[in-house]
Amino acid sequence: MCRWIAYSGSPVRLEDLLYKPENSLIVQSKQSQLGVETTNGDGFGIGWYGDRGTPGVYHNIQPAWQDSNLLELAAQASSGRVFAHVRATTGTPxxxxxxxxxxxxxWLWMHNGAIAGFSEIKRDLVLAVDPDLYPAIKGSTDSEVLFYLALTxxxxHDPPAAMAxxxxxxxxxxxxxxxxxxxxLTVATTNGETTWAFRYSSEGRSRSLFHSTDISTLRQQYPDSPELQLLSDDARLVVSEPLGSLRGAWREVPESTYLTTHDGVEEIRPFSPGTTG
Incomplete structure (x- = not known):
């Protein structure tokens, strides 16, 4: 499957999220602790918001640990809302x-998981995508089709209802x-102001997902922790697996729930899929 992180808070350099943590996303791309696959080397991507109307994105098919351009970019760019993802393909190119x-x-969107039997049901799914949105689908993944179904x-207008x-x-x-x-699935999506993260599976055994606890409290508990000094009090992280081993720093997102992060405030609510006529 894949590993991802979603950050919101005061602007931080991308390297502080991608490279510096003990169990950073770059480390997870080589040696994931909780993923289905240990290695997530089938490409990667980052998305971040600046002063333009749409977020910037950077993708590469190389493993994240091998891309020197990512290292250069991450050392210079900073943002208050960042999505990053390392990929382990489930069969698509x-x-x-x-x-x-x-x-x-x-909008940005990233996914860890799979639609079972995607090749068998893909036609039925894509035919349900709004005809005006369909030309925007560029790749061949179930993840992108699910994104455009949700947009449809x-x-x-209402991310939890659309996802259901x-x-x-x-x-x-x-x-x-x-x-x-x-x-x-675990899915994260954002419009640059609010982030929504969903954890759900038909079987009730979803992939791992965690969120950070209150940064100011942790900073008091661990005043000598360099990774905490990099984050503001309003910083919030949702991650496929914890970025470090500080006790009490991470809580698991419960099965069949969604988490909303806005202006440093988190809320977790139950999630269940709806039906269509």
Whole structure:
């Protein structure tokens, strides 16, 4: 599968997120502790927000640990909202258009997991995508198709409702094709102001997902921790696996829930897929 991190807070250099933590995303690309695959070397991507109307993205099919350009970029660029993803393909080609995060206007999206039997049900899924959105699909992954299904079903207006409808639709189609457990996911999406992160699977055994605890409290507990000094009090991280081993720094996102982060405030609510007519 894959590993990803979603950051929001005061601007930080990308290297502080990607390279400096004990169990950074670069480390996870080589030696994941909680992923299905140990190595996530089938490309990577980062997305970040600056002073333009849409976020910047950088993708490469190389393993993240091997890209010297990423190291240069991360040492210079900073942002208050960052998505980063390292990929382990579930069967689709290693190509730039299949690297996360995906972008549509102001929105970013990244996914860890899979739609079961995707090759069998892909036609049914893509035919449900809004015809005006369909030409924007550039790659061949189930992740990107799910993104455009969610956009079709109202992601830009009500992300939790759109996700419930999109996932419910995937499950309906999968069940029609005899697939017992059609979907497995952790997903993060953002419009640059709010981040939503979802953890759900048809089987009830989703991939790992964690969120950071209060930074100011941790800083008091660990005044000598260099990684905490890099983060502001309003910093929030949602990650596939903890970036370090500080006790109490991370909490697991519960199964079948979604987490919302806005202005340094987090909220976790139950999540279940809806159905379509």
């Amino acid at each position: 290693v190509q730039q258009t299949n690297c996360h995060p995906f972008r549509h206007d102001r 079903m109202g992601l830009e 409808q999109a996932i419910g639709f995937v499950e309906q189609v999968g069940h029609r094709h005899g697939i017992a457990y059609p979907i497995q």
